[in-house]
Amino acid sequence: MSHKDNNQKSSKTAMLAAFHRALANHEFNNNEIHGPDHLSRFFLPSFKRFILNFTFIRSLVKAKLKKIIPGMDELMIARTAFYDGLFKDALNNNFPQIVLLGAGYDTRILRFADLNNATRIIELDVLSTQNNKKKCLEKANIRIPEHVTLTSVDFNKESIPDVLEKAGYDRHLKTLFIWEGVTMYLEPASVDRTLEVVTRFSNSDSIIAFDYLVTIPSGEINNWYGVKEILQIMKKQYGDEKFIFSIDEGKIGIFLDERGLKMTEHFDSRTLEKKFLTRKDGSLIGNMMAAYGIVTAMMK
Template sequence: MREGEPSRTAFGSAVHRAVHQDLDGGRIFRDPLAWQILGIDREATLADPAATERPRLRVFIAARHRFAEDTLATAVERGTRQVVVLGAGLDAFAYRNPHAETRVFEVDFPATGAWKRDRLADAGIAVPDSVTYVGVDFESDDLMSRLVEAGLDPTAPAFFLWLGVVPYLTWEAVTATLMAIASVPSGEVVFDYTTPTHQLDAKALSDRTDLIARVAEVGEPLSAGVETEALHTLLADLGFGEVEDLGRPQIRARFLGRQAGSETGGAHLLRARASA
């Protein structure tokens, strides 16, 4: 993060979500507010190779939102009424939330949250009474304390959307956040993570190298990646009894309708649910 500025990577992810609505017809994930919340020239953006030349990343970003919101819908059916969006960036879920019975807590760095509220006002997007903003530094603040101060009931189930954040955090910060989520009865989370570069094939390594350079230029460097086995061990130790981890083959099959293939490494989508 740069002091007093919104996250550059959050803005970039929002651009990919918006472009997906046009170039891919929103076939994986539809977001009617994707362009509106950005406030940028649609035609100019679609004509800019920098915004359109990375289809694999664009599809992955669409898939992680689809996976997260499908999983959330199931949690709401079970009775979950608290939703926490960690590292909210320019995510528009809270403003098109189809689950009227839920309360949404948007958590982000204070600079990003303040900038987003200004952007929403400029775009004419109404903020529902059910939305609460919570400023948190994931590397130094106690997440659960901040959420409880904002009104979260720590004795009731909660669902956490944690998208596009873990790849930028230290292992210590990831562990602390998962501990906080596990402390909530039936706490459930969907997040994405990336495996270390030594596990990537040539194409994935090329994509990762390019991404590493891009985000480093804007002062938001990626972490070294997470070993899947170590992550699963951590989740089990923390009491997450249900874990669903989608690698590239499973993402291809579920969201693109293609053969799974045998690729390993790269970006993963993960769902974990703690015991009641």
């Protein structure tokens, strides 16, 4: 997602993620590999939706993507599957509140609406991306559920607690915070301020889940699958959405502890592959980009 001025164009990286999810829905629309998103196609330009309809063209696109950004397709599948599971668990366990910090073109509020009994859901994102999301859903005749509130925010400039409060957030309710695909684009101070929402402005039983990039010395980039290529493509095609933030390898627990949080679950690239990219026969659909992790945490 983009985290610059609210008047700028909608996020290119959020659109890229939507395309990967739509592609996965065509390739793995079964119970063997999880993570497809049958609604993500509605956010795509017409020519990309056209591409998705043809197996041969999809194969060519996947081959090209694998060459340009190896492991990204697999990363998006695993990432989507992880957060889908977390979101569904929260609804099934009747969490009173879910907050999506930087929702992009996420569709969980729609795909899992039938699981929602009375959970309040708030989506935050930059105004440009959020407006485009609303426009695409309206064009597809898809209504946003009444229990969902979409609110714009600039993570680098605005007070998250203030924005949430205006959106109807109740700090006294147990909350699941999903912070998907965001931290890497933020300044370190913005990451800290957002984590403080959990430690200072939420119920003590609340949970936050977020993904992050691992810090890699420049001389070791070639040793990490897909990293060199993603850095090149980000610089070339997504210059307005730069990778800024990362966490040293093996230091995520310390990072959280220093900010008043305790780690409850952690996945690196390899463990994500094992859990979400493995077929029933034990084979992998492919390797995901390295130097990536997802963590869940609570207040200490």
